[in-house]
Each structure stands twice: as C-alpha cells, then as structure tokens.
Amino acid sequence: QVQLVESGGGVVQPGMSLRLSCAASGFTFSISGMYWVRQAPGKGLEWVAVISYDGSNNHYADSVKGRFTISRDNSKDTLYLQMSSLRVEDTAVYYCAKKKSGTYYEPCDVWGQGTMVTVSS
Amino acid sequence: EIVLTQSPGTLSLSPGERATLSCRASQTVSSSYLAWYQQKPGQAPRLLIYGASSRATGIPDRFSGSGSGTDFTLTISRLEPEDFAVYYCQQYGSSFTFGPGTKVDIK
Numbered sequence: 001q002v003q004l005v006e007s008g009g010g011v012v013q014p015g016m017s018l019r020l021s022c023a024a025s026g027f028t029f030s031i032s033g034m035y036w037v038r039q040a041p042g043k044g045l046e047w048v049a050v051i052s053y054d055g056s057n058n059h060y061a062d063s064v065k066g067r068f069t070i071s072r073d074n075s076k077d078t079l080y081l082q083m084s085s086l087r088v089e090d091t092a093v094y095y096c097a098k099k100k101s102g103t104y105y106e107p108c109d110v111w112g113q114g115t116m117v118t119v120s121s
Numbered sequence: 122e123i124v125l126t127q128s129p130g131t132l133s134l135s136p137g138e139r140a141t142l143s144c145r146a147s148q149t150v151s152s153s154y155l156a157w158y159q160q161k162p163g164q165a166p167r168l169l170i171y172g173a174s175s176r177a178t179g180i181p182d183r184f185s186g187s188g189s190g191t192d193f194t195l196t197i198s199r200l201e202p203e204d205f206a207v208y209y210c211q212q213y214g215s216s217f218t219f220g221p222g223t224k225v226d227i228k
Contacts, residue, residue: 037166037219045211047217095166107211108156109177111165111166111167
C-alpha cells in the first residue's frame with residue numbers, strides 16, 4: 001500500500017540544524033511531487049516546502065525561506081528537509097505528503113504519520 | 122500570498138444534522154484549486170475534496186464541495202459520529218496556503 005514514513009525528528013537547541021527524511025513506498029516516487037507540512041502543538045496546518053517530481057522546482061513558505069532546504073533522492077525513494085538556524089517557533093509535527101498527481105499545483109492525497117521536532121534551550 | 126479565512130471557528134451540531142463550513146480567500150483562487158481536509162486528534166489530515174468540488178478516492182458522498190473565485194463551501198449532508206473533527210481548506214493555485222480550520226464538535 002502507499003506509505004510515507006518520516007524520521008529524524010527530535011529535540012534540538014535554537015540555532016542548531018536537523019535533517020528530516022521521508023521514505024516512500026507503494027507508488028512511483030520519481031513521478032510524484034511532494035510536500036512538507038507542519039503543525040505546531042494545538043495549532044493548524046502550515047505548508048513548509050514543496051518540490052517537483054524531479055527536484056527541479058521548489059517553493060518555500062516565507063517563515064522558513066533561507067533556513068530550510070527541501071530535496072529528494074529518487075534512487076532511494078526518499079524526501080528530505082534540511083533545517084538550519086532552528087527557532088523555538090519551528091517546534092511542530094512535520095508531515096511529508098504526496099501530491100495527488102504529476103502537475104506542480106496539486107493538493108496532498110497521502111500523508112505520513114509525522115515526526116516531532118522540538119526546538120528548546 | 123493568498124490568505125484563507127474559515128468560518129465558523131467551531132460548529133456544534135448533533136449527529137444527523139447538516140454541516141456547512143465556509144472558506145474565503147483574500148484573492149481569487151485560480152482554476153478553483155481549493156481542497157478540503159479532515160483531521161482527527163492524533164492523526165494526519167485526510168484529503169476530502171480537491172478542485173473545489175471533486176471528492177477524493179473513498180470519500181463518502183455525504184461530503185460535497187462547492188464555490189469558485191473567493192468563496193468556497195464544504196457541506197456534510199448528514200453528520201455521522203466519525204465526522205466530528207477539524208476541517209481545513211487549502212488553496213494550491215498560488216503557493217499552497219491552508220486556512221485556520223473549523224472544528225466540528227458534538228452538541
């Protein structure tokens with residue numbers, strides 16, 4: 001079945017870096033655009049970054065632009081989010097999600113279970 | 122960036138009642154690129170509606186979406202016990218912003 005499994009979350013101090021991974025299975029990852037979406041404790045959803053199927057196109061939310069980098073390795077069916085200069089307000093559950101179809105502007109039709117990132121001194 | 126506003130913030134209804142949720146955009150959402158998601162506590166969101174009115178795979182027909190331009194609506198015709206959850210709209214025509222959510226709880 002279609003599955004996304006995030007990993008790499010944890011507790012880090014402000015200013016530190018962390019890399020999240022998302023392992024995909026059950027679908028053709030190399031033709032699927034992907035999202036990272038986060039949710040702070042008790043809050044709503046916030047899109048973080050989006051990447052095209054081949055990695056040639058991406059977008060970032062203003063809140064993370066210049067600090068976070070989305071990337072993918074289609075040979076490993078894996079999505080990444082490199083997070084640097086982390087702030088307390090980056091504390092959230094981070095979800096990876098698959099775009100519904102191959103075009104760039106698509107909603108998320110499959111979500112992972114999320115990985116928790118806590119930024120605290 | 123397009124900002125989405127959802128109303129009401131909380132909707133208190135009984136099973137069997139009709140739920141009407143609103144999502145308003147600060148600018149026209151191109152090509153009706155508007156989606157609705159359901160999220161239950163401790164779970165990831167689930168796609169319900171895309172393209173403003175198309176139901177995602179496996180979504181019951183009691184869920185329907187409508188609207189265009191800046192005003193969109195999610196309607197749940199008869200609430201089932203499993204429908205009490207938080208609902209988010211998302212526009213994906215210009216960037217990918219989410220609305221703040223509407224909580225549907227049991228009256």
